[in-house]
Amino acid sequence: MRTVSVAETAPSTYPWAVHAEKLQVRAGRHLAVNELDLRLGTGVHGLLGPNGAGKTTLMRALATVLKPAGGRLTLLGGEVTGRADLRQVRRGLGYLPQHFGFYPRFTVREFVEYIAWLKEMPKAVIPGAVQRAVERVGLADRADSRMKTLSGGMLRRAGIAQAIVNDPAVLLLDEPTVGLDPEQRLDFRELLREIGLDSCVLVSTHLVEDVAVACTDVVLVSEGRLVWQGSAGELAQQGGTDDAGDSATERGYSSLLRAHRGRVSA
Template identity: 85%
Template sequence: MMRTVSAAETAPTLHPWAVHAEELRVRAGRHLAVDGLDLALGTGVHGLLGPNGAGKTTLMRALATVIRPAGGRLTLLGEQVDGRADLRTVRRGLGYLPQQFGFYPRFTVREFVEYMAWLKEMPKAEIPGAVQRAIDRVGLAAKAGARMKTLSGGMLRRAGIAQAIVNDPAVLLLDEPTVGLDPEQRLEFRELLRDLGVDSCVLVSTHLVEDVAVACTDVVLINAGRLVYQGTPEDLATQGGPDDPGDSPAERGYSALLRRYRAEESR
């Protein structure tokens, strides 16, 4: 006799926070790049800001489970990951675009995204459709058959974004995703971010404050591996004044917050 499947069994698993870090410490070599960070992120698009050397990339690598925390507690999609040996289940729910990503130059765009889908252990029957959707979403349909080695820098970046989203991840981590994109492509990328953030937790690391101000629902500012500020882009814009450096209210708010934080730390 066939059993009736309840709605509760087919509903997606919900977690209080997709990303939850408490007193998180992460090393980059011998340097403690993330130092006692508390962070909670849910559904939406979160912009990660900070100066060079702030620990953004190290934090992204830890959230992607590429490196293990040196201390504190890190929970992803309801699973505590610090110190765990088997992370396959968690990784199936992640998408990650590092600053520098590797690929086989002779692969076509489609072959590259298919290969990444296979590495993410997606069901074989779902891969062709998922790959086509990902390629379409980043605007590379016309280049799906082109070899990776022939792509421009901006197209390579879009192929990287396609592999990150092919598995419809619950947590999507994008480290400097707009590098190499022209102004029109950046506008299209902002629209894609808004779409992705409806159902997923998206964390975007960038130096472009305006991208965060326009595309993100939440701003996270870190310095020397510590949390300086977390709030809305609108609130960020109110933090600065006309004498603070920057060409926009968001940039002036960013500069003002860093200046005040550094002044307090130096006392």
């Protein structure tokens, strides 16, 4: 069990864990996120969109890796736009990028401990928090194995462990199921549901069915803009038999994208 502070148990004073208004974020010279409005609260939110839609750039901005070029971004009640000191906000975040770095000779336990230290977790609680995170992703039996010896799926699970070690209020996962086998994906979906009970979780993925099963809310973006937001059930109702896809959810996704592209080109 992790010892929590009085500040962590105090009631939240913000209506949304993530609140973006007319958000603009650049990826190099390209404006990858353009005038995006987004509000996310407690629950598991799936982030969908075609390649080049701006999903990864948005995730990096929410993780405070990229600085917004315009608009307003508020995380956990604190406005981060133009802010120099982001340490307090970052203590409440967990982030798994598509490609994360690590020291190959670190063990899994050492890697997660190192990230906990970077997140400025109290020294006394780190060992227990690390053990719990490793157990939650099913790597307890490999906790003392070096990172360089892990398979691709195990590396991904170690990445998830470092993202959740501080029990973040906002958890950002970019393509977290890459490399996971079907059984591991089922376990991961259950973990998402558990974390989403009292945290805001945003999962970027190309696997529409993962969103349909695990997410309470779906966010669809294209060309850096919000196209649609609603429940997974509502997404499944958006498509018809003529839309591309092997399931109702995929057909709804295809239908919404096609309608958006029609409006843009009109």
